[in-house]
Amino acid sequence: MGKLTVETTNHRYDVLIGPTTYALFSTVYKDLLTSADRIAIIADEKVAAIHLPLLEESLAIVKDKLVVKTIPAGEACKSIATYADCQSFLLQQGFTRQSLIIAYGGGACGDLAGYVAATFMRGIRYIHCPTTILAHDSAVGGKTAINMPEGKNMVGAFHQPSAVLFQTGLFSSLPxxxxxxxxxxxxxxxxxxxxxxxxxxxxxxxxxxxxxxxxxxxxxxxxxxxxxxxxxxxxxxxxxxxxxxxxxxxxxxxxxxxxxxxxxxxxxxxxxxxxxxxxxxxxxxxxxxxxxxxxxxxxxxxxxxxxxxxxxxxxxxxxxxxxxxxxxxxxxxxxxxxxxxxxxxxxxxxxxxxxxxxxxxxxxxx
Ligand SMILES: NC(=O)c1ccc[n+]([C@@H]2O[C@H](COP(=O)([O-])OP(=O)(O)OC[C@H]3O[C@@H](n4cnc5c(N)ncnc54)[C@H](O)[C@@H]3O)[C@@H](O)[C@H]2O)c1
Ligand SMILES: [Zn+2]
Structure with a gap:
């Protein structure tokens, strides 16, 4: 397994990459997960259709506080409509400032879920579980954004994740x-x-x-x-x-x-x-x-x-x-x-x- 620590002025987090990184949810990341009152997986619908059971099983220790919100696949999710839909979902599910988001998808899902996390109650924690090769770029650095009819990535925020976990087996289903x-x-x-x-x-x-x-x-x-x-x-x-x-x-x-x-x-x-x-x-x-x-x-x-x-x-x-x-x-x-x-x-x-x-x-x- 490969590991790298990202350090910015106010944040420090690990990026892990390998065939079994999700096993770390019940060990290294147990405290982070159990400290959250609610957890939402915001998942790209295509990714969810193939790989959701894998992530849910890895999160068995927090099964009782876990909810799943699927969003349109790929770039289509980076819209105001999906953004607002996710915020409403979290509010209706009783999410608070102590809650946690897990982004499950490629760069688009990460950008959207990251921006939702950056702005929900002025910012909550999120973990990124990227499922594309490209996301080795997008998942590191804390840039989050959605698109506007006038242009791509026009509304967004800098918000660093708490951890980034690449499970490399997921790449096998990529077109x-x-x-x-x-x-x-x-x-x-x-x-x-x-x-x-x-x-x-x-x-x-x-x-x-x-x-x-x-x-x-x-x-x-x-x-x-x-x-x-x-x-x-x-x-x-x-x-x-x-x-x-x-x-x-x-x-x-x-x-x-x-x-x-x-x-x-x-x-x-x-x-x-x-x-x-x-x-x-x-x-x-x-x-x-x-x-x-x-x-x-x-x-x-x-x-x-x-x-x-x-x-x-x-x-x-x-x-x-x-x-x-x-x-x-x-x-x-x-x-x-x-x-x-x-x-x-x-x-x-x-x-x-x-x-x-x-x-x-x-x-x-x-
Ligand atoms: N925040 C940043 O710093 C940063 C940097 C680079 C790119 N980006 C953003 O990243 C986005 C592009 O990300 P991307 O290339 O990961 O694309 P993507 O998230 O749009 O995913 C591409 C397609 O692959 C599908 N997919 C994802 N994982 C899969 C898997 N494991 N198996 C099968 N299908 C899968 C998705 O459903 C989608 O159809 C753009 O919106 C771009 O603006 C952000
Ligand atoms: Zn790029």
Whole structure:
């Protein structure tokens, strides 16, 4: 089992990852559970349909105070309606400031349940039991949010969990699109931190067909990168922005294609290629590196064709709406080299040139 401690100014909690982490509910986390007057599992409905018995059995010691609230699967749960529904549910069930929430699902469920916990009676404790690979990114760091009709993650709060428990066997039911999604974020953590690790990942032929053991080791490395950054910059004033590598263009791709058509990480993979293209054009990274990532993404069936489905202006419109835009210029995380991210302003002309170059380079790809 892998373990890592996340430390922020006022909080300290463990992230555990392995095949039997839920066994810790009746040992290490017994006090936390028994100190709560009520406990709600807020579960993604798809996850609940497959895996709820496993979690309920692991929580047998607090069976009498446990209730389950299922929410729409995936991104659809990050709505005001589901948020309000959960708050009403907790109130009707007699939850208090001494109650506890357990989020059971991917990043979307974690964001929603985390925001419910952050705001219910001005904040109660929550444990995150993430069920996707991508959640190695989202479950660490305490960012919680819901979407508004005007944009993604527009309403939210920083609220750190009390613990994060990954039970790796749950990944086996993930659709391949979601496996690709989570692994793209893993590659992002490598790109912004470590050249040797990045090269290892890019050379891995079974990248999108990982074993549980490999995932345990690699996700721990990814979580380490995230945890270090969060410890340095909990409220995104400086280095935490590096975690947005691949996200400015990635979010535009995700939005243009329609949320849910492409998984988040698939879009981020395309966004990382775009950022490397910009870095290359600024003379910072080698042409061969951009080439290598394009080939890698193509081999592992990331949907590169998506950039051909929309015009530059369509993507640009979405990028301009992105909250990373400041004073009319676009902010991008680029690389001076692998492991050397930095934030810089990029003009519309540079964005256009990168787009044109990339569409040429990815002609006819997956
Ligand atoms: N808070 C943060 O710091 C942060 C960071 C990155 C991403 N996010 C957020 O995370 C969300 C994306 O998270 P995600 O990629 O985990 O997606 P997700 O939570 O939307 O889940 C993706 C799909 O997989 C299904 N699923 C989840 N676990 C499963 C399992 N074990 N077996 C079968 N199906 C399963 C879900 O029902 C859903 O359909 C986005 O909303 C994004 O904004 C937040
Ligand atoms: Zn992301």
């Amino acid at each position: 391949s699109q979601e496996v690709r999604s989570g692994l793209a974020e893993l590659l992002k953590h490598a790109f912004i931190s470590n050249e040797e690790w990045t090269m290892q990942l890019l050379a891995n032929k079974s990248f999108t067909n990982p074993s549980e053991k490999w995932l345990t080791e690699e996700l721990l490395k990814g979580i380490q990168v995230k945890a270090k950054i969060v410890a340095e910059d909990e409220f995104e004033q400086s280095t935490r922005k590096f975690l947005n590598f691949g996200h400015t263009f990635g979010h535009a791709v995700e939005a243009a294609c329609g949320f849910g058509k492409l998984s988040h990480g698939e879009s981020v993979m395309i966004g990382m290629i775009y950022s490397l293209q910009l870095s290359e054009m600024m003379g910072l990274t080698a042409k061969t590196l951009t080439e290598q990532l394009i080939q890698f993404a193509n081999e592992h069936e990331y949907p590169l064709h998506s950039i051909h489905d929309f015009s530059f202006d369509e993507f640009m419109n979405y990028m301009q709406k992105d909250k990373k835009m400041s004073h009319g210029k676009l902010n991008f995380v680029l690389l001076k080299g692998i492991g050397q991210p930095f934030v810089t302003e990029v003009t519309r002309e540079q964005c256009l040139r990168a787009f044109q170059e990339l569409t040429t380079r990815t002609e006819g790809m997956s």
